[in-house]
Amino acid sequence: MDESDDTQILTTAVRAARAGGAVALGHLGQLGYVRWKGMRDVEVEAARVVQQAIVAEIQQDFPEHPILAEESDTAPPADADPLWIVDPIDGSLNYQQALPLFAISLAYRRKGIYRVGVVYDPCRDELFQGVEGRGARLNDQPIVVEQVSEAFEAFENAVLGMDLAREGRRRTQSLQLVQMLASNVLALNVMGAPSLGLCYLAAGRLHAYLGLDLDLWDVAGAAVILKEAGGILTSAQGGSWLFADRSYLATNGVLHGEMLRHMTEILNAAPPGPA
Numbered sequence: 001m002d003e004s005d006d007t008q009i010l011t012t013a014v015r016a017a018r019a020g021g022a023v024a025l026g027h028l029g030q031l032g033y034v035r036w037k038g039m040r041d042v043e044v045e046a047a048r049v050v051q052q053a054i055v056a057e058i059q060q061d062f063p064e065h066p067i068l069a070e071e072s073d074t075a076p077p078a079d080a081d082p083l084w085i086v087d088p089i090d091g092s093l094n095y096q097q098a099l100p101l102f103a104i105s106l107a108y109r110r111k112g113i114y115r116v117g118v119v120y121d122p123c124r125d126e127l128f129q130g131v132e133g134r135g136a137r138l139n140d141q142p143i144v145v146e147q148v149s150e151a152f153e154a155f156e157n158a159v160l161g162m163d164l165a166r167e168g169r170r171r172t173q174s175l176q177l178v179q180m181l182a183s184n185v186l187a188l189n190v191m192g193a194p195s196l197g198l199c200y201l202a203a204g205r206l207h208a209y210l211g212l213d214l215d216l217w218d219v220a221g222a223a224v225i226l227k228e229a230g231g232i233l234t235s236a237q238g239g240s241w242l243f244a245d246r247s248y249l250a251t252n253g254v255l256h257g258e259m260l261r262h263m264t265e266i267l268n269a270a271p272p273g274p275a
Helices: 003-026 045-061 092-096 151-156 168-182 194-202 216-228 256-269
Strands: 034-038 041-044 067-069 083-090 103-110 113-121 126-131 136-138 159-163 187-190 208-211 232-235 248-251
Touching: 003 045, 003 083, 003 103, 003 113, 003 126, 041 045, 041 092, 045 067, 045 083, 045 092, 045 103, 067 216, 083 092, 083 194, 083 216, 103 194, 103 216, 113 194, 113 216, 126 194, 126 216, 136 216, 151 256, 159 168, 159 194, 168 187, 168 256, 194 208, 194 216, 194 248, 208 256, 216 232, 232 256, 248 256
Parallel strands: 067 083, 159 187, 159 208
Antiparallel strands: 034 041, 083 103, 103 113, 113 126, 126 136, 208 248, 232 248
């Protein structure tokens, strides 16, 4: 595939995201069944309906492409190529509670490279998009990360987003990070929708985002957007995000070293126990 092929992928992804967003808004207040997949991990029936709308749009243009979707009962092989990654409702608990902070997230990976990412917030009609080597945009306007100052001063003046791990040791570590960060930075926001946390960072609304209990579909689409906006995404230990153990740190670049230093102190000091 060449650049024109990425354009076609983007066109399909945008159409699919908007279709899913319309269905999601139409089901607010009429979610169908609600069940718990695990502690603090909710699934609503409407998410499957949203997913069906998204998948139908993708398959209309690319019927042979494998799709990894959160609410599917089966998954393609991990090395499937190409691969679409779909989160029909990122922020399920917010969606269940009718809090207007959830999104539809899509990513497209080819030959190991995440080439296209689309995240759509239907409540605000905000569509974030990124294409490998072609920049990031919000509602067709270019976006870049905000770099407020240097080093320690930047940390003190930072506005951060994060999400708490659901349970176990990582829940404890998340709460320790809340205490540390809230005592040192300008503001700390618990998002409930990782893809929007990363996109808000890409758009300069946040200066860093972190989460210790995330899945690939939570971050894949926004990862493309953030990279193209000039941000950095790694594991919580500073390695490649592609091999993260469900823990991620994203920043505007200026903050990355300082954030890693503080996070490492807490992650390494935590007592052994179930993750």
